[in-house]
Each structure stands twice: as structure tokens, then as C-alpha cells.
Amino acid sequence: xxxxxxxxxxxxxxxxxxxxxxxxxxxxxxxxxxxxxxxxxxxxxxxxxxxxxxxxxxxxxxxxxxxxxxxxxxxxxxxxxxxxxxxxxxxxxxxxxxxxxxxxxxxxxxxxxxxxxxxxxxxxxxxxxxxxxxxxxxxxxxxxxxxxxxxxxxxxxxxxxxxxxxxxxxxxxxxxx
Numbered sequence: 001x002x003x004x005x006x007x008x009x010x011x012x013x014x015x016x017x018x019x020x021x022x023x024x025x026x027x028x029x030x031x032x033x034x035x036x037x038x039x040x041x042x043x044x045x046x047x048x049x050x051x052x053x054x055x056x057x058x059x060x061x062x063x064x065x066x067x068x069x070x071x072x073x074x075x076x077x078x079x080x081x082x083x084x085x086x087x088x089x090x091x092x093x094x095x096x097x098x099x100x101x102x103x104x105x106x107x108x109x110x111x112x113x114x115x116x117x118x119x120x121x122x123x124x125x126x127x128x129x130x131x132x133x134x135x136x137x138x139x140x141x142x143x144x145x146x147x148x149x150x151x152x153x154x155x156x157x158x159x160x161x162x163x164x165x166x167x168x169x170x171x172x173x174x175x176x177x
Contacts, residue, residue, distance in 0.1 A: 057083075
């Protein structure tokens with residue numbers, strides 16, 4: 001099931017894919033970029049994601065940052081990546097939540113200003129990436145690994161708390177100067 005969300009002027013679709021073969025990540029991004037027809041996208045390692053809520057609030061915070069002129073990056077897709085990771089440095093954000101050549105499960109997030117384009121773009125990019133749609137990869141399956149990735153291994157007692165901590169970290173990024 002595709003998760004559709006509307007934030008400000010953007011329709012956002014979020015899907016999970018498993019059994020993907022990212023291969024050469026730069027080539028993958030180049031191929032998707034060549035097809036770009038009015039959309040913004042981000043591909044994330046699903047094992048670094050704490051559910052659709054995590055991605056939703058990162059999108060809300062990235063949108064607010066752009067609307068208020070407080071964005072760190074000039075590109076919305078990178079701003080979103082920063083908010084997902086809770087980092088101010090793009091290289092650290094990519095290292096934490098970005099896809100690598102051996103990534104097998106991803107979160108694909110599409111931002112468009114037209115709802116119809118959003119669904120069409122999900123289909124097109126999914127074909128390029130390959131794999132099988134599975135939204136279950138968006139949920140935390142190994143909370144210990146996710147907590148360790150974000151430096152929270154001793155600060156949570158259940159998955160709900162971990163999700164809330166990551167959403168809070170995302171929200172607080174705008175206050176870190």
C-alpha cells in the first residue's frame with residue numbers, strides 16, 4: 001500500500017521495497033534524475049527508518065525550514081535527508097540513512113505538486129530500482145540497530161519511544177546553529 005500524504009504544496013508518496021539491487025548508487029541516481037519530470041525524490045536505507053511517521057515528520061520539518069528560509073541545503077531532497085537523519089552535515093546524513101551498493105531494503109519517497117504525477121513517478125522509479133513492494137520494511141524490525149545508528153542505545157525502552165525520540169531529534173534540528 002502506498003502511503004500518500006499532503007504537506008503544503010507537495011503530495012508525498014512513501015513506499016517500501018525489498019530485494020532491491022542498488023549496485024552503483026551514483027548510476028542509479030543518475031538514471032532516476034534523467035527521467036525527472038517535475039518531481040523530487042529520496043531513496044533511503046529502510047533499516048535506518050523508524051516508520052512512516054519518521055519520514056512524515058522529517059518532510060514536515062524540511063518543508064517548514066524551506067518556507068521559513070532556515071533550510072541548510074539548497075535542495076529539498078537533501079534537506080529531507082538531513083531531517084530524517086537528524087544531522088546538519090549532508091555527508092553524515094548520507095552515511096547514516098542513505099543507500100549503499102549493498103542496500104537490499106529501501107524507502108522510496110516522492111514529492112510532487114500534482115497528485116497524478118506522484119503515483120506515476122512511484123511506478124517509474126520502482127521499475128528502475130527493481131525489487132518487491134513491501135511497506136513492512138519501513139517499520140523498525142531491529143530496534144537495537146536503529147537506536148545504535150542514532151546514538152540512542154540507552155535512551156529508549158520500546159519501539160514507540162524510539163520512534164518518538166527520532167521524530168523529536170528531527171524537529172530539534174532546526175534549532176541547532
